[in-house]
Amino acid sequence: MTNADSMPAIPTTDAVRPVALTGDRATGPLHLGHYAGSLRTRVALQDTHRQYLLIADMQALTDTMHDPAKVGRMADEIVLDYLAVGIDPDRTTICLQSALPALAELTMLYLNLVSVARLERNPTVKEEIGLRGFGRAVPAGFLCYPVSQAADITAFRATAVPVGSDQLPMIEQTNEIVRSLNRLCGTAVLPEARAVLSGAARLPGIDGTGKMSKSRGNAIALSASPDAISQAVRAMFTDPAHIRAEDPGRVDGNVVFSYLDAFDPDADLVADLKDRYRRGGLGDSTVKRRLDEVLQEALRPIRERRKALAADPAIPAGVLARGTQDARQVTGAVARDVRRALGLRLT
Amino acid sequence: MTNADSMPAIPTTDAVRPVALTGDRATGPLHLGHYAGSLRTRVALQDTHRQYLLIADMQALTDTMHDPAKVGRMADEIVLDYLAVGIDPDRTTICLQSALPALAELTMLYLNLVSVARLERNPTVKEEIGLRGFGRAVPAGFLCYPVSQAADITAFRATAVPVGSDQLPMIEQTNEIVRSLNRLCGTAVLPEARAVLSGAARLPGIDGTGKMSKSRGNAIALSASPDAISQAVRAMFTDPAHIRAEDPGRVDGNVVFSYLDAFDPDADLVADLKDRYRRGGLGDSTVKRRLDEVLQEALRPIRERRKALAADPAIPAGVLARGTQDARQVTGAVARDVRRALGLRLT
Numbered sequence: 001m002t003n004a005d006s007m008p009a010i011p012t013t014d015a016v017r018p019v020a021l022t023g024d025r026a027t028g029p030l031h032l033g034h035y036a037g038s039l040r041t042r043v044a045l046q047d048t049h050r051q052y053l054l055i056a057d058m059q060a061l062t063d064t065m066h067d068p069a070k071v072g073r074m075a076d077e078i079v080l081d082y083l084a085v086g087i088d089p090d091r092t093t094i095c096l097q098s099a100l101p102a103l104a105e106l107t108m109l110y111l112n113l114v115s116v117a118r119l120e121r122n123p124t125v126k127e128e129i130g131l132r133g134f135g136r137a138v139p140a141g142f143l144c145y146p147v148s149q150a151a152d153i154t155a156f157r158a159t160a161v162p163v164g165s166d167q168l169p170m171i172e173q174t175n176e177i178v179r180s181l182n183r184l185c186g187t188a189v190l191p192e193a194r195a196v197l198s199g200a201a202r203l204p205g206i207d208g209t210g211k212m213s214k215s216r217g218n219a220i221a222l223s224a225s226p227d228a229i230s231q232a233v234r235a236m237f238t239d240p241a242h243i244r245a246e247d248p249g250r251v252d253g254n255v256v257f258s259y260l261d262a263f264d265p266d267a268d269l270v271a272d273l274k275d276r277y278r279r280g281g282l283g284d285s286t287v288k289r290r291l292d293e294v295l296q297e298a299l300r301p302i303r304e305r306r307k308a309l310a311a312d313p314a315i316p317a318g319v320l321a322r323g324t325q326d327a328r329q330v331t332g333a334v335a336r337d338v339r340r341a342l343g344l345r346l347t
Numbered sequence: 348m349t350n351a352d353s354m355p356a357i358p359t360t361d362a363v364r365p366v367a368l369t370g371d372r373a374t375g376p377l378h379l380g381h382y383a384g385s386l387r388t389r390v391a392l393q394d395t396h397r398q399y400l401l402i403a404d405m406q407a408l409t410d411t412m413h414d415p416a417k418v419g420r421m422a423d424e425i426v427l428d429y430l431a432v433g434i435d436p437d438r439t440t441i442c443l444q445s446a447l448p449a450l451a452e453l454t455m456l457y458l459n460l461v462s463v464a465r466l467e468r469n470p471t472v473k474e475e476i477g478l479r480g481f482g483r484a485v486p487a488g489f490l491c492y493p494v495s496q497a498a499d500i501t502a503f504r505a506t507a508v509p510v511g512s513d514q515l516p517m518i519e520q521t522n523e524i525v526r527s528l529n530r531l532c533g534t535a536v537l538p539e540a541r542a543v544l545s546g547a548a549r550l551p552g553i554d555g556t557g558k559m560s561k562s563r564g565n566a567i568a569l570s571a572s573p574d575a576i577s578q579a580v581r582a583m584f585t586d587p588a589h590i591r592a593e594d595p596g597r598v599d600g601n602v603v604f605s606y607l608d609a610f611d612p613d614a615d616l617v618a619d620l621k622d623r624y625r626r627g628g629l630g631d632s633t634v635k636r637r638l639d640e641v642l643q644e645a646l647r648p649i650r651e652r653r654k655a656l657a658a659d660p661a662i663p664a665g666v667l668a669r670g671t672q673d674a675r676q677v678t679g680a681v682a683r684d685v686r687r688a689l690g691l692r693l694t
Contacts, residue, residue, distance in 0.1 A: 026692075057691055058455055065459035068531065069690030076692070098686060099694040101448030108405055108451045108495070111488035112412035116463075119487055140466055140491055141458035147487065148455070184415065324694045339445060343416030344404055345373075345423070347446040347671045 021158035023054030033212030095327035208237030245283030368505035370401030380559030431653035442674035555584030592630030
C-alpha cells in the first residue's frame with residue numbers, strides 16, 4: 001500500500017518541536033566565547049528544536065555603520081564558523097537578516113508599541129551605549145535594536161531563545177511587545193518567548209578584563225592557528241600575585257582556570273590542578289601547558305573542517321541562500337499574519 | 348519599415364521625467380485642506396512628472412497604533428478620494444506603504460545614520476509631539492517617522508516632493524541621510540530631493556483655530572454631502588467683531604475669505620466682496636451664501652465621481668493592487684541597490 005493519501009496524517013517532528021532562534025552580529029568571526037556560551041548549546045538544540053540561526057548584519061550596522069563592507073564580508077565567515085562547529089544545515093536554518101524584509105516590517109510596527117523612554121531604560125542598551133562612548137550621538141538604530149530583536153524572535157514564532165543572562169532584558173522587551181500586540185489584535189497572534197540560559201559561565205577575555213570580544217582584542221577566534229592559540233595562552237591573565245611556582249595562587253578570576261573549566265574534558269584533573277595551585281607549588285607554565293593542549297585539541301577539528309569548507313565558497317553561499325529562502329517564506333507569512341490581525345489593508 | 352530594432356532608441360517620456368512622491372497618512376478621508384494644498388498640485392504634476400502617491404498606513408500607525416483597523420479601512424477611501432479629484436491611475440502610481448517592505452528595510456538602514464538627538468531636534472516632530480500630548484510616552488515609531496519619510500522618498504528616487512512649508516524639515520532630514528549614505532558608499536547611489544511648495548496658502552479649519560484636520564473636527568471632507576457643506580459654511584469662523592452688516596469687517600483671518608481665495612474661480616468678485624466687507628455694509632450671510640455656492644460647485648463633481656467609483660469596490664482595490672505591485676518592483680530594486688552599494692551580502 002503506497003498511496004500516501006490513504007495513510008493517516010502523522011505530524012512531522014518539526015511540527016511539534018519548539019522553535020529556537022539565535023544568531024550573531026556580523027561584526028567579526030566567532031570566537032571561543034561564542035563557542036563556550038552559545039554554539040555548543042545550539043549544536044545540542046538541533047536534536048530537540050526547530051532551529052533558526054540569524055546572521056544579524058542589520059543589527060551589526062547599528063554600531064558599525066561606518067564600515068558596512070566589513071559587515072558584508074562577515075556573513076560567509078560566520079556560516080563557515082557555524083558549519084565547522086557542527087551546525088547541520090539540514091537541521092538548522094541559517095539565514096541572513098538583511099535579506100528578510102519581514103523583520104524590518106515587524107520592527108516598524110513594533111516601534112509604535114514602545115516608547116522612547118522605555119528604550120532608554122533598557123539596562124543592556126544603557127550599558128552598551130556607555131561602552132561604545134556614543135553619548136548624545138547614539139544612532140537611532142542602536143537605541144531601537146531591542147525592538148528589532150523582538151521582530152527577529154517573533155518573525156519565526158520562536159519560543160526558545162538561547163541567550164546569556166545579560167540578554168534577559170531583551171526577552172522581557174520582546175514579551176512586552178508580544179503582549180501589547182496580542183491585546184491590540186484581540187487574539188494571540190504571536191507567542192511569548194522564553195530565554196534558554198546556558199549553564200556555562202561567561203568566558204572572560206584572555207586579559208581577564210571582561211567578556212571576550214574581538215573588538216577588545218582579547219579573543220581567540222575559532223579559526224585561530226595553533227601558534228595563535230599558544231600565543232594567546234602564554235599571554236593569558238592568571239594571578240598577578242602568584243610570582244613564584246611555590247607561592248599559593250588564586251584560582252577565582254584566573255582566566256586559565258576559567259578556560260580549563262569550560263573546555264577540559266578531564267574535570268578531575270582540573271580539580272587537582274586547582275588544589276595544587278591554591279596550596280602553592282604549581283607554576284603558571286604548567287597549567288598553561290595543559291590549557292594549550294586542551295584548546296589545541298578542541299580547536300583543531302573545528303579549524304580543519306572550516307578550512308575544508310572554505311575551500312569551496314559555493315558551500316557557505318549555498319547554505320546561506322537556501323536557508324534565507326526558507327526563512328523568507330516563514331517570516332513573510334508571520335508578518336502578513338500580524339498585518340492581517342491588526343486589520344491593516346492587505347494587497 | 349516596421350523593424351523596431353532598426354529605429355533609433357527614443358527615451359520614453361517617463362524616463363526623462365523627474366519622479367514626484369507624496370502621499371497621505373491613512374488616518375481619515377481627505378478633505379478640502381488636502382485639496383487646496385496638495386491634491387490640485389498632484390493632478391497637475393501628472394503632466395510633467397512620473398508620480399507616485401503613497402497611502403501611508405505605516406506612518407498613520409505612528410500615532411494611531413491604538414486603532415489599526417481604522418487605518419486599514421482608510422486605504423480604499425483615500426484611493427477613491429484620489430480618483431475622484433482627477434488622479435489618473437494610468438499616469439500616477441497609487442500604492443500602499445505597508446505592502447512595500449523595501450520602505451521598512453531602508454528605514455532600518457537609515458536609522459543608523461541619524462542620532463536620537465538629531466531626531467529630537469526636528470522642529471516639526473517637536474511640535475507634533477506637543478500637539479498630541481505624548482510627553483515622555485512618545486512612541487519610538489513617532490520619533491523616527493522622519494527617517495521613514497526619507498525611506499519613502501528615496502525608495503522611489505523621488506527628486507520632487509510636493510509639501511507644505513511645515514514639512515521642509517523633513518526634506519532637510521532626507522537630504523542629510525542621502526548625503527551620509529552617498530558618502531559612505533563612495534558613490535551617488537541616491538539623489539537628493541527638492542520640496543515643491545504649492546503656491547496656495549494653507550487652508551485653515553472652519554473654526555479658524557489652525558490647520559484643517561479631521562481629528563480637530565474642523566474639516567470639510569471631499570465626500571461631504573450638500574447639507575454637510577452648507578452646515579460647515581454656516582458654522583464658519585468670520586470676524587467676531589463684525590456684528591451688524593453695516594459694520595466694517597476684517598478679511599484677514601476670516602475663514603470665509605480664505606476659502607473664497609482658495610476656491611472661487613471669480614477673483615474679481617472676491618476682491619469686490621472683500622472691499623465691501625472691509626468698508627462695512629456687507630453681511631456674513633451674503634459672503635457665506637457665495638462660498639456655499641462655490642464649494643457646492645467645486646465638490647459636486649468630486650462627490651459624484653467618488654460615488655460612482657465606490658459602487659464597485661473592485662475599482663479602488665484594483666488600482667491599489669496594480670500600483671502597489673509596480674511600486675514593489677521599483678522600491679525593491681532601490682533597496683537592493685543601496686544594500687549592494689553599502690557592500691552588504693546579497694542573497
